[in-house]
Amino acid sequence: MKNYTDLEQSKKLAEILPIESADMEYLAIKETGKLVGSIPFVKDDSEVEDSAYSHTYDRIVCWSLAALLEQLHYEVCDDDGYSTYLQINKDDDMYQLEYIDPSEIFESIETDRYEHFVDACYEMVIKLNKLNLL
Numbered sequence: 039m040k041n042y043t044d045l046e047q048s049k050k051l052a053e054i055l056p057i058e059s060a061d062m063e064y065l066a067i068k069e070t071g072k073l074v075g076s077i078p079f080v081k082d083d084s085e086v087e088d089s090a091y092s093h094t095y096d097r098i099v100c101w102s103l104a105a106l107l108e109q110l111h112y113e114v115c116d117d118d119g120y121s122t123y124l125q126i127n128k129d130d131d132m133y134q135l136e137y138i139d140p141s142e143i144f145e146s147i148e149t150d151r152y153e154h155f156v157d158a159c160y161e162m163v164i165k166l167n168k169l170n171l172l
Contacts, residue, residue: 040154041103047160048100054167055109060099106159110135114171120144127151133158147171 042062043051052060101109114137115121122137122144133155136148147169149161166172 040156043100043106043156043160045098045100047157048098051101051160051163052099054163054172055101057099059105059109060101061105062100062102064098064100066096066098103156103159106156106163109163109172110159110166114147114166116144116171122147135159135162137162 045064045066048060048064110124112124113121114124120139120141120143122139125136125138127134127136129151132151132153134149134151135158136146138146147162147165149158149165152158152161163172
């Protein structure tokens, strides 16, 4: 099971979400300026050195499933004050998130169905950001 955002998702989320909300990071290993690998680990403030191999490291924040869920509020209100409520759907090992309005005044916001819950959460953050509802 995918437990955290991949590199591309992480880079996009870093443009949207507060960096402090990330609870993990990738240690991106570079040789001669080119990315050759990455290792995810729990975020900390320690310095990483590898002078024996003369690699250059970049730290790229990433979000665990738990950290992403913290960014998705149970209730989202639009500019007119209409509320929608988060619903998590799991069917045949596929995940989907949806904000629904029980009164059906506000149009639902839904993700595609994904094998990994992290991917559905990522898509919802992107959608909410585009709608200025994050």
